[in-house]
């Protein structure tokens with residue numbers, strides 16, 4: 428029952444024209460760094476802020492990086508069908524708000540979301556014309572050194588994230604783009620190119636919209 432309500436709600440905007448970029452990749456790969464960069468350079472961007480039960484890190488703000496909620500509130504949102512998708516990642520829950528996507532589409536914005544590899548698959552089911560970028564480092568040692576240098580997680584959590592990285596890599600071939608984030612300037616240029624190319628993608632819903640405006 429809940430599934431069918433969610434399906435109906437999620438499909439509500441999927442026949443309208445949309446530009447969606449899904450970003451995934453192991454923790455420490457540089458997803459936040461590169462999406463923050465995009466937030467400055469693409470004026471029409473709408474970053475989908477997820478809801479999470481993870482504790483807030485130093486420097487993070489409620490409503491900027493995430494909506495930080497208790498487990499009880501997260502479960503309530505599940506019951507209310509408020510998520511387009513949600514997953515348990517590294518022991519915490521993370522969910523993409525349905526309203527966020529709908530608001531972004533209705534306002535003709537370029538939607539960017541950062542979700543895990545399973546979240547990517549769910550979103551692609553609802554929005555098949557969405558394009559995805561898998562971001563990672565050139566090797567595992569670089570990933571580990573970035574997580575250590577970031578100093579936001581304990582050694583135990585870092586080890587867990589490194590183990591999960593190996594799992595996540597198995598799903599990388601389902602992504603449209605692969606970005607090995609080595610030199611940061613090159614990566615910024617690459618993500619900007621990808622974003623601009625997604626904005627210009629043609630698909631049926633965009634064409635229908637255009638024909639309507641032409642009165643055809």
Ligand code: ADP
Nearest residue numbers: 454455456457458459460573577608609610611
């Ligand atoms: P994620 O969001 O994927 O977990 P972050 O964007 O937080 O990763 O990046 C992890 C750490 O690596 C941060 O401290 C960030 O400043 C650093 N970083 C990101 N990209 C690069 C890069 N190309 N070279 C060196 N350090 C980087």
Ligand code: 5GP
Nearest residue numbers: 454477513514516521522523541542543546
């Ligand atoms: P972090 O705790 O480092 O911010 O994020 C951990 C992981 O959760 C990352 O892989 C990130 O992509 C994923 N994540 C963040 N938000 C969501 C979401 O709404 N849904 C899903 N499925 N994964 C998410």
